[in-house]
Each structure stands twice: as C-alpha cells, then as structure tokens.
Amino acid sequence: MKPTRTQVGIVGAGPAGLVLSHLLHREGIESIVLESKSRQYCEERIRAGVLEWGTVDLLNQMGVGERMKREGLVHYGIELRFAGRGHRIDFKDLTGRAITVYGQHEVIKDLIQARLADQGQIVFEAEDVRVQAFDTPRPKIQYALSGNVQEIHCDFIAGCDGFHGVCRPSIPSGILTAYERIYPFGWLGILAEAAPSSEELIYAYHERGFALHSMRSPKITRLYLQCGPEEDLANWPDAKIWSELQRRLAGGKEWKLNEGPILQKGVTGMRSFVVEPMQYGRMFLAGDAAHIVPPTGAKGLNLAVADVRVLARGLKEFYFSGSTALLDRYSEICLRRVWRVQRFSWWMTSLLHRHEGNPFDDRRQLAELDYLTSSRAASQSLAENYVGLPLD
Numbered sequence: 001m002k003p004t005r006t007q008v009g010i011v012g013a014g015p016a017g018l019v020l021s022h023l024l025h026r027e028g029i030e031s032i033v034l035e036s037k038s039r040q041y042c043e044e045r046i047r048a049g050v051l052e053w054g055t056v057d058l059l060n061q062m063g064v065g066e067r068m069k070r071e072g073l074v075h076y077g078i079e080l081r082f083a084g085r086g087h088r089i090d091f092k093d094l095t096g097r098a099i100t101v102y103g104q105h106e107v108i109k110d111l112i113q114a115r116l117a118d119q120g121q122i123v124f125e126a127e128d129v130r131v132q133a134f135d136t137p138r139p140k141i142q143y144a145l146s147g148n149v150q151e152i153h154c155d156f157i158a159g160c161d162g163f164h165g166v167c168r169p170s171i172p173s174g175i176l177t178a179y180e181r182i183y184p185f186g187w188l189g190i191l192a193e194a195a196p197s198s199e200e201l202i203y204a205y206h207e208r209g210f211a212l213h214s215m216r217s218p219k220i221t222r223l224y225l226q227c228g229p230e231e232d233l234a235n236w237p238d239a240k241i242w243s244e245l246q247r248r249l250a251g252g253k254e255w256k257l258n259e260g261p262i263l264q265k266g267v268t269g270m271r272s273f274v275v276e277p278m279q280y281g282r283m284f285l286a287g288d289a290a291h292i293v294p295p296t297g298a299k300g301l302n303l304a305v306a307d308v309r310v311l312a313r314g315l316k317e318f319y320f321s322g323s324t325a326l327l328d329r330y331s332e333i334c335l336r337r338v339w340r341v342q343r344f345s346w347w348m349t350s351l352l353h354r355h356e357g358n359p360f361d362d363r364r365q366l367a368e369l370d371y372l373t374s375s376r377a378a379s380q381s382l383a384e385n386y387v388g389l390p391l392d
C-alpha cells in the first residue's frame with residue numbers, strides 16, 4: 001500500500017470539515033476529507049437551520065452562497081411567546097443585522113458540490129479511521145475503504161469529526177480538560193409538510209414545557225418540544241405531538257398552528273461541553289469535536305464555522321511564511337468565542353425550559369421574559385448574541 005500525501009488531513013465532512021477544506025483550497029492548500037458516512041447520508045441528515053450573518057457572509061465570500069441567496073429565508077426578528085402572548089425581538093432595529101434560515105443539509109450539499117467541482121477529495125464511507133503521530137511533524141491517518149487499509153501522510157490533522165468522533169479520544173489522557181453540563185431534558189423534533197404558521201421563529205415558554213416553531217421552506221415546518229432526555233418516540237404518536245405543540249405554542253385566537261404529514265421525527269439530548277485546549281501537537285479540534293452547545297441559541301453550526309475560519313488563517317500563515325504564531329494561538333482565539341456562545345446558549349436554555357420541581361423558577365423565568373421584552377437594553381443583548389457576535 002502506497003501512502004497518499006496531502007498537506008491537511010481532515011476527519012469529518014460536516015460543516016467544519018467541508019468549510020475548512022474549501023477555505024484551504026482557495027488559498028492553494030491541499031486537503032483530503034475522510035468521512036465515515038455515505039454522501040447521501042450527509043446530505044440528508046436534518047440538523048441545524050439558523051445561520052448567523054457572519055456565517056452567511058463567509059459562505060458567500062467562499063463562493064458557495066448562490067442557492068442560499070435564492071432559497072434561504074432572511075429573518076429580521078424572532079418571537080418570544082409566553083403567558084399566551086407573543087413579543088417580537090426586532091433584530092434589524094436592535095442590531096442592523098439578520099439571520100438566514102437555511103437547512104444545515106442544504107449547506108452540506110452546496111459545500112460537497114463545490115469541493116467536488118474543484119477536484120477536492122472527499123472519501124466517503126471511510127472505515128476505522130485512526131489518527132497517528134500527531135505529536136510529531138509527520139502525522140498520519142489510517143483508514144479502510146471496502147476493507148482495504150489506506151494511509152494518508154500529512155503536515156496537520158483537523159479533527160472535525162463531531163462529538164462522537166475519533167480525534168478527541170485519540171489525544172493522550174491528561175492533556176485535555178473537559179467542562180460539561182448535561183440538562184435533564186431533551187428536544188423532540190419533527191419536520192412536517194405544512195406551511196409555517198408564522199413568518200419568523202417562535203420560542204415559547206409554557207407551563208407544559210418549551211416549544212419552538214421553525215421552518216425550512218414556505219412548505220415545510222420544523223417544530224420542537226421539550227421532552228425527557230431519553231424520551232421514547234414510541235410514546236409519541238403523531239396526534240399527541242400535534243396536540244402538545246398546539247397547547248404550548250397557543251398564541252391568541254387569531255393564531256393557528258398549521259398541521260400536516262410528519263416527514264421525520266427524532267429526540268436530541270441537550271448538553272454543554274468544552275475541551276481545553278482545542279489542539280495537541282499537529283492536531284486541531286474544530287466544531288462539535290471540541291464543544292457542544294444546547295440547540296436553544298441555534299449556535300452549533302455557526303461555532304463550527306467560526307473555529308475553522310481561525311484554523312484556515314493559521315494554516316495559511318504557516319504555509320506562506322513558515323510561522324506558527326497564529327496556529328499556536330488557535331485554542332486561545334477560538335475558546336474566547338466558544339465560552340461567550342456557551343454562556344448565551346446556556347442562558348437561552350435555562351430561560352425557556354421548564355425546570356421541574358421549583359415553582360420559584362417559573363415565576364423568575366416569567367419575570368425575566370417580561371424584562372427581556374420590555375427593556376431595550378435586555379432585548380439588544382439577546383439580539384446581538386442571536387444574530388452572531390462579530391467574527392475574530
């Protein structure tokens with residue numbers, strides 16, 4: 001077996017891995033992306049939906065924003081709904097910015113297409129990926145393809161393989177410190193063939209639990225319900241999901257939640273997680289491989305993109321000048337944003353979910369929502385974090 005040589009070996013073809021590969025390509029730096037799943041699986045996996053303005057800008061600058069510009073839904077606000085009433089947070093007025101609702105799987109399709117059109121190498125269905133010798137100047141990645149073992153020799157490894165990937169656990173013990181919080185609830189999410197019932201996202205706080213109304217297109221609604229952390233979907237026939245959503249999202253006589261066939265349903269657990277540092281030797285962790293946020297702030301994908309933007313700049317500096325100054329500061333630069341986003345995601349989660357057992361919390365949360373929607377300063381703080389803090 002003759003090893004293949006590349007400059008950067010990237011593990012994972014999620015948003016982090018694909019954005020990194022494309023950014024590097026635009027700087028003339030070669031990479032190979034190894035992905036354990038099939039192309040179809042990656043392109044159909046339903047996950048995030050909200051893009052910060054900085055993510056949108058970057059995708060446009062990278063030349064992969066054409067379809068997003070045509071099909072993405074630009075939103076200038078969100079609604080917070082509680083005590084049966086809606087309150088709009090006006091992003092345009094408060095920040096001058098907007099977010100774009102465009103499915104993560106659509107971003108993935110656009111990136112895969114752009115990489116392949118530029119002869120980029122993505123190896124799908126790579127089995128048994130192993131990262132090796134990243135504490136030396138000659139890292140290696142071993143994997144199998146249809147049972148045949150292959151090897152890549154590279155200068156750097158980017159661990160973009162998500163929370164359950166192999167890169168983070170391959171770092172020797174004692175190097176990383178993990179910070180974690182696991183929440184005692186999860187989200188039951190559905191994708192429904194129904195026109196969205198409101199032009200903007202609705203985050204609802206209700207005595208029966210949190211609910212979220214989002215969308216993917218003018219014909220497809222995405223909805224979530226707070227549920228148990230390991231809720232069994234068997235306990236949730238479609239009719240029960242709709243009746244629960246109707247109750248939690250209720251917002252006055254004129255408002256009605258449109259229903260339709262459920263195309264997909266799933267349960268997601270909620271956690272906050274960070275490892276420090278995000279690098280060891282010549283391996284750099286990016287995106288969910290290094291940190292997880294609960295989805296309430298809609299930040300995971302955006303944070304993954306922010307990481308690899310920093311990494312691509314560091315690698316560019318290395319290949320153009322030989323300096324590792326920026327690469328050496330990769331963790332420090334990324335972690336500053338990571339912790340600010342962790343704080344925001346934790347805060348949105350605590351604010352909007354029902355915490356069992358203490359009625360004090362319910363009154364406190366209602367008071368906070370009341371303050372948030374009646375104080376410009378408080379609304380502005382939410383808005384500037386939601387649309388996305390400026391990129392470093």
Ligand code: FAD
Nearest residue numbers: 012014015016036048049161162287288298299300301302
């Ligand atoms: P991933 O997307 O997880 O990509 C990692 C890739 O690595 C995967 O393709 C995986 O198959 C591959 N891989 C794993 N192990 C290996 C291996 N051993 N070898 C090779 N390949 C491997 N974020 C937002 O910003 N906005 C939202 O609105 C939002 N909503 C969400 C809703 C839900 C229900 C969920 C679950 C998540 C949501 N997120 C949201 C989070 C967002 O989806 C993730 O943060 C994002 O996918 C992280 O990108 P990534 O590239 O780091 O990791």
Ligand code: PHB
Nearest residue numbers: 048049214295296297298
């Ligand atoms: C989504 O549309 O999937 C979505 C929107 C907002 C969130 C989380 C998920 O906070």
